[in-house]
Amino acid sequence: MGLFLLRRLLTLIATLVAVSIVVFLVMNALPGDPALIVLGIDSTPEAQAALREKMGLNEPLALRYLHWAGAALTGDFGISHSFDVPVGRLIAERLPLTLPLAALATVATVTTAIALGVHAAARHGRLADWGVMALSQLGIAVPAFWLAILLVILFAVRLRWLPPGGFPGWDDPVAALRALVLPTVSLALVQSAILARVTRSSVLEVMRLDYARTARAKGLSRSAILRRHVLPNALIPIVTIIGMQIANLVTGTIVIENVFYLPGLGRLIFQSIANRDIFTVQALVMLFAAVVVVTNFLVDVAYALIDPRLKDRV
Amino acid sequence: MTLVSVRDLTIAFGGALALRALSFDLRRGELLGVVGESGSGKTLAALSLMGMAPEAARVSGAISFDGERVDTLPETGWQSLQGRRIAMIFQEPMSALNPLQRIGTQITEAMIWHEGISRAEADARALALLGEVGMPEPQARLRMYPHQLSGGQRQRALIAMALACNPDLVLADEPTTALDATRTAQALDLLRGLARARGMALILISHDLAAIERVAERMLVLYGGDLMEEGPVAEILSRPAHPYTAGLIRARPRPRPPGVPRRPLPTIPGSVPGLADLPRGCRFHGRCPKGRPVCAEGRPPLVDIAPGRRAACLFPEPV
Missing domain, CATH: 1.10.3720.10 (MetI-like)
Structure with a gap:
């Protein structure tokens, strides 16, 4: 039973990692600029650029994934812009x-x-x-x-x-x-x-x-x-x-x-x-x-x- | 002393008679063989003795067990006999065992159910039983699941299960089909020995004359739902009265002595009739070398042809 559980547990973790990558990629492939969505279409390009920098959107995709996944493991899913509170709390x-x-x-x-x-x-x-x-x-x-x-x-x-x-x-x-x-x-x-x-x-x-x-x-x-x-x-x-x-x-x-x-x-x-x-x-x-x-x-x-x-x- | 008495046991599915007016007696401790091909009604007869005939079957006739009518019993009445006084050993030990339960649990189940004994007492009895049926390392086997046992060990576990409540009668339906020749012989000798040692009556159902010969004292020959011949095994095998029995015996594979040329095994021409097209009259007449028009007219009566021997044939072999 021990070996069985261990194998299934490893499969579970591998699946979760794979799922998280797919979820992250799909969310990133969606059209629309998150900074633009947050600030609205009337905002200045400078403000949008500043927010993009703050949200880490200028970093390479792989690095952003690791940041997101690492934070998510500690229960930190970022800040919800529409509720203006941490997603974890929501x-x-x-x-x-x-x-x-x-x-x-x-x-x-x-x-x-x-x-x-x-x-x-x-x-x-x-x-x-x-x-x-x-x-x-x-x-x-x-x-x-x-x-x-x-x-x-x-x-x-x-x-x-x-x-x-x-x-x-x-x-x-x-x-x-x-x-x-x-x-x-x-x-x-x-x-x-x-x-x-x-x-x-x-x-x-x-x-x-x-x-x-x-x-x-x-x-x-x-x-x-x-x-x-x-x-x-x-x-x-x-x-x-x-x-x-x-x-x-x-x-x-x-x-x-x-x-x-x-x-x-x-x-x-x-x-x-x-x-x-x-x-x-x-x-x-x-x-x-x-x-x-x-x-x-x-x-x-x-x-x-x-x-x-x-x-x-x- | 008579343990089981069956009178005119008839089992019908719709209009088709799968078993036609079967009558026989079984003494306490007697070893009876029932031989027949598939479709002969031998398994149905055994299931009826357990009160387990299929729901679709119409059963008539009378069955007495230990002096009491049992065929009229309600389901709960049968339940107090099943597993306690009458037990059954089924064909395929793998599928007859519950794959999710340990062997020990399955052997002790009937003891605890019928006798209300403690688990510890039941375990001790199961251990003794496994020893008695020749299971190697019985203590360890009790804790194992069916898939962890070999075919022969599973069959021994099934035999131990049947013996759990020390029944008066054990029905063994082709108990060795899943075993190779050596294990078949071992299992049959074991069954015979156990029945003898416990004074338990045994009905061995088989299509294999060698198995019947190895175990039984008396035998019934069934064909197409009819009892064709009945008598002591040794006498029937040496001097069969019914042409069907004679055909069965001729068709037995035998070791060929050195120097004797190889020749094809004799067979009975034709095939066993299905339930839907059972012939009128003697059910064997179409395949019978001695068949005559009169054989199709009515069912030949079962008549005494010698002391202790009966046959249902108009033209029996002299015995």
Whole structure:
């Protein structure tokens, strides 16, 4: 396991470095002069030149990358020109919203999807199975932002059970959680519909295998067979999809935070792009890419924890 | 004393009869071989004895185990027999073992489930069992995963798993298909020895007459879902009554004595009929060297042809 972890960790670091180079190059290839954007088109060429010098834009590209990457490692992502505060602080302020939202959405997705998927597989071909399949088909077909709007109309406008948007902060945890209910459901519903289908088909496949029959020949109850033998073996494709869905959440939060007017990272990147706030955009794109890369690493580790054969193969 | 009694066991898929009115008895501690080609119904018969016939199958007839009707039991009733009093050893040891669980966990599972003993006690029993089935370094093997074992070791682990609760009956369905000739012989001798030592009844299902001969005292010959012949192994192999059995025996590969010229292995002409096109009457008549029009008219009754021997043929060989 040690060697396995070390190898995966090295791959993770190499990937992060490669991603950071790509992000940096893409941001630099974008048209537009950052100094001009900051100062506006009415500014004097002398002022622009001075700012370019101050922002380090006259240095060679490689050197600028090393400066940026080195500073980023210490948490310094530069100053956001549109907010006029360090980018690091902008991100730190918004993490307490986006992180719990993403975590809640992931937990909601995984628990509902596995419960429904296993339930459907255990009742294969019967009413419960058809019900879950029909519901999940519907869930996959509905776009998340449209669902979010429908939820707001029903639960916030008509029934007035939950707030339609905004975030009161964590000083009042109940109000904060209430504000996150509808965004969480909007994010989780589509994802859990997909994951429930994957769970169902994976469980059905394992139930047909010889060792599931062996477990039955031991006289175990149906639920014990599912819990001990079928579900653990069905987890590999499920974990793969969960990993992809966590990556999807990144884009999902951008849409959902804007629908629900939540001051999180998704909304921040939206605003920063609109404001051509290059340092903030660069930092956020890097952060989102890092989330995806780290998720993939965790998925790999999860594979090895689930399946002893993968550990031995390294 | 009768342990298992099967009467008119019939298994149908739609309109097709995969097993037709099979009746036989098994004594306590008896070693029974069931021989037949694929599609003969031998695996279905074994699964029915475990209460594990496929869901799509319509099963009729009566099965008694240790004096009690079991075919009418609900699923939970079967569960208290499975793994505890009746156990099964499956064909492919690699796929029959859960790849994610240690060998020890898989062997102790049924003990803890059925007998509620402690993990420590179960581990001690599993260790003893692995020793009994001839597993090298049993202590280390308990902690290993199936992929870390060799094919022969996996088969021994499966046998230990079946013996976990000291069952009265073990069903072994082609237990040696994944093994080479030497390991096959070892595994068969092991099964026979274990059954003898524990007074355990064994049903060995195989297409291989050599395996049956090595293990069993009495045998059933199945073809196309019908019981063709039944009797002591030695007698059937030396003087088969049914033309199908005779054909099977002729088709056995044998070592060629030095000086004897090479000649092609005799085969039974034609092929095993599928479930969809089972012939009327005797299921073997189309391929039978002695087949006559009358054979297609009705199913030949299973009749006593000698003490302890029965055959379902209108024109049996004299025995």
